[in-house]
Amino acid sequence: GENVEQHPSTLSVQEGDSAVIKCTYSDSASNYFPWYKQELGKRPQLIIDIRSNVGEKKDQRIAVTLNKTAKHFSLHITETQPEDSAVYFCAAEDSGTYKYIFGTGTRLKVLA
Amino acid sequence: NAGVTQTPKFQVLKTGQSMTLQCAQDMNHNSMYWYRQDPGMGLRLIYYSASEGTTDKGEVPNGYNVSRLNKREFSLRLESAAPSQTSVYFCASSGGFQETQYFGPGTRLLVL
Numbered sequence: 580g581e582n583v584e585q586h587p588s589t590l591s592v593q594e595g596d597s598a599v600i601k602c603t604y605s606d607s608a609s610n611y612f613p614w615y616k617q618e619l620g621k622r623p624q625l626i627i628d629i630r631s632n633v634g635e636k637k638d639q640r641i642a643v644t645l646n647k648t649a650k651h652f653s654l655h656i657t658e659t660q661p662e663d664s665a666v667y668f669c670a671a672e673d674s675g676t677y678k679y680i681f682g683t684g685t686r687l688k689v690l691a
Numbered sequence: 692n693a694g695v696t697q698t699p700k701f702q703v704l705k706t707g708q709s710m711t712l713q714c715a716q717d718m719n720h721n722s723m724y725w726y727r728q729d730p731g732m733g734l735r736l737i738y739y740s741a742s743e744g745t746t747d748k749g750e751v752p753n754g755y756n757v758s759r760l761n762k763r764e765f766s767l768r769l770e771s772a773a774p775s776q777t778s779v780y781f782c783a784s785s786g787g788f789q790e791t792q793y794f795g796p797g798t799r800l801l802v803l
Contacts, residue, residue: 594778610789611789613791613792618772621796622781622794622795622797623734623781623794624791624794625692625791625792628791630789668734672788672789676741677722677739677741677785677787677788678724678736678739678749679736679792680732681734681735682733683732683733684732
């Protein structure tokens with residue numbers, strides 16, 4: 580089955596700097612990769628996703644890149660703001676099922 | 692639309708007691724999921740239902756049972772609660788394969 584590894588587990592950046600979170604997956608047949616943001620005490624919420632037929636997707640300050648050959652995908656946040664502070668989870672959809680396999684999360688702290 | 696709703700929001704149980712966590716969605720989604728999230732940890736899949744009438748085990752099914760009551764509702768039952776089941780439980784739903792999962796607000800369960 581699918582396995583997802585996420586790094587780093589914690590990340591501190593200065594306000595205005597960029598943040599990058601990386602995930603690797605094991606099943607080359609996986610084709611859907613969502614990213615979730617979870618604020619303290621709240622539910623996870625989708626911030627961006629990517630399908631295997633594209634290599635990059637952007638939404639304002641957030642972008643995701645996918646390298647299917649290397650089986651890794653990354654979240655890029657530019658011009659970070661204090662409200663970006665949260666835990667971010669990557670996931671890969673297990674091929675042939677309807678399940679997501681989640682990474683272990685990255686706690687992002689944006690320092691003012 | 693309310694999206695995904697869960698009841699109760701918070702519950703305290705004694706070891707050995709039973710309870711059912713309720714989840715409902717109004718997005719006409721086919722697939723529904725139950726996750727648990729322990730403090731500082733990621734999301735682990737307990738059970739899921741790819742479509743009405745089907746249920747399958749996830750990563751951590753022991754000690755739990757589920758019922759897909761109809762397309763809208765998916766319940767999670769703890770028959771004999773144990774302290775190890777203290778956690779936050781999230782229900783999610785999605786349209787199906789390669790579709791976004793939307794999470795409910797969560798149920799905080801404390802087992803004494």
